[in-house]
Amino acid sequence: MEPGQATDEPALSLAGLRRDYGERTALDGIGFELARGETLLVLGPNGAGKTTLLRILATLLRPSGGEVRALGCSIPAETWKLRGRIGFLGHEPLLYRDLSGRENLRFHARLHGMRGADGEARIDELLAAVGMERRAEGRVAELSAGMRQRLAIARCVLHRPELLLLDEPDSNLDAAGRELARALIGPSEGRTRVIVSHDPERFEAEADQVLRLEAGGKGAFR
Amino acid sequence: MTPSRIAFATILAKDLRAELRTLQSLPAMALFATTTFVIFRFGLDRTSLSGSLASGVLWATLLFAALLGVNRLFVSEREEGGFDAIRLAPIDRSALFAAKATALFVYLMVLELVVVPIFALFFLGSAAALLPLALVLLLANLGIAATGTLISSMAVHSRARDLLGPLVLLPLVVPLMIAATGASEPLLALGGPGYHRFGTWLAVLSLYDLIFLLVGYAVFDFLLED
Numbered sequence A: 001m002e003p004g005q006a007t008d009e010p011a012l013s014l015a016g017l018r019r020d021y022g023e024r025t026a027l028d029g030i031g032f033e034l035a036r037g038e039t040l041l042v043l044g045p046n047g048a049g050k051t052t053l054l055r056i057l058a059t060l061l062r063p064s065g066g067e068v069r070a071l072g073c074s075i076p077a078e079t080w081k082l083r084g085r086i087g088f089l090g091h092e093p094l095l096y097r098d099l100s101g102r103e104n105l106r107f108h109a110r111l112h113g114m115r116g117a118d119g120e121a122r123i124d125e126l127l128a129a130v131g132m133e134r135r136a137e138g139r140v141a142e143l144s145a146g147m148r149q150r151l152a153i154a155r156c157v158l159h160r161p162e163l164l165l166l167d168e169p170d171s172n173l174d175a176a177g178r179e180l181a182r183a184l185i186g187p188s189e190g191r192t193r194v195i196v197s198h199d200p201e202r203f204e205a206e207a208d209q210v211l212r213l214e215a216g217g218k219g220a221f222r
Numbered sequence B: 001m002t003p004s005r006i007a008f009a010t011i012l013a014k015d016l017r018a019e020l021r022t023l024q025s026l027p028a029m030a031l032f033a034t035t036t037f038v039i040f041r042f043g044l045d046r047t048s049l050s051g052s053l054a055s056g057v058l059w060a061t062l063l064f065a066a067l068l069g070v071n072r073l074f075v076s077e078r079e080e081g082g083f084d085a086i087r088l089a090p091i092d093r094s095a096l097f098a099a100k101a102t103a104l105f106v107y108l109m110v111l112e113l114v115v116v117p118i119f120a121l122f123f124l125g126s127a128a129a130l131l132p133l134a135l136v137l138l139l140a141n142l143g144i145a146a147t148g149t150l151i152s153s154m155a156v157h158s159r160a161r162d163l164l165g166p167l168v169l170l171p172l173v174v175p176l177m178i179a180a181t182g183a184s185e186p187l188l189a190l191g192g193p194g195y196h197r198f199g200t201w202l203a204v205l206s207l208y209d210l211i212f213l214l215v216g217y218a219v220f221d222f223l224l225e226d
Helices: A050-057 A101-111 A116-129 A145-157 A175-185 A200-206 B004-022 B026-043 B051-072 B075-079 B082-088 B094-123 B130-155 B161-172 B174-187 B198-223
Strands: A012-021 A024-034 A039-043 A065-070 A073-075 A086-089 A163-167 A192-196 A209-213 A219-221
Touching (some): A024 A209, A039 A050, A101 A145, A145 A163, B051 B161, B130 B161, B130 B198
Antiparallel strands (some): A012 A024, A209 A219
């Protein structure tokens, strides 16, 4: 069965996930299933492993143990099949400071196979969607943290990913920015989301499941 | 999967554009090399060099100037999340190795366009050796670019990256330097360029380049894994 065509298989399926950093265990025995189109909210104190979980799902970290499947593919065995299908918004905006916002989006677009007029149209659309069309030609280094976050959100959804992994998506955003972001990374038909946030009230209404991680890397659903 | 040639061109264009805007590597490399030639000029108290001495001065200077470029090669990827961006993209990650090696090769060519004439002005009686020397420079640059990119990508994640890079790279380029100086020595002889064993040394350089380009292509994907 080809990835992306398995509509019955959950978007995410984890069993006994463990991640160690040397002798320290960041995640210990995490397991859950998330159906396609659902939203999982991940809560927990600092150091509980929220970002580690997100980075494993994004294929940026290898699990130390357990089974992880995302969009019908096994991590890490079939990681290469997942590239281009995941939108990741981490603590870093993944933008080159010496390039403009537009140049950064063009860079990411080309790496995801979006070129020419279609690619430029998509970039224009997203720059307007995040309210950055007038600041798109300035170097990223000259932008405020909130503007960089808006560009990072645009970068995250540029290639229309099936799975969104969002670490503190409202970070540094003003009220207008949060509204614009919601239109791009909010609930959407068929798109699965995992959101890490320290603001449960903001996202709980959208969440189909809530996973609370504890210090030591164990998790519980509520 | 995005074709490798598109990924390669995209990453290379990004690097060259950033370097043109910030000039973080090339001016430092050129200034270092020029200053070193000046130091040799007055330190050796010679108005002309030839043979093995000229070859040694030239290649020692170029190698240490190249280290400045090698150390900065992956800085933006480390500090600005470029590694994550590239690992998230549906591309063959060897395109990153090819693009970075090509960028470093370009920096070395530009460096030598500036400083080799300065070297000739300071130490050589004529420019007759420069044309055949260009072939040696080309092949040596390829080897430094391949090896430097490989080592830089490993060292960039270390806290002692500025020390680790040169410590690991310098022993690896010893064969390259032996071949480059061996090829250059007769070219820079007092009576005009000679070609004693020139072909042999070019073959050694080519073999070194081939080996490290293949090694880099083969292992680079694993180096990006966390």
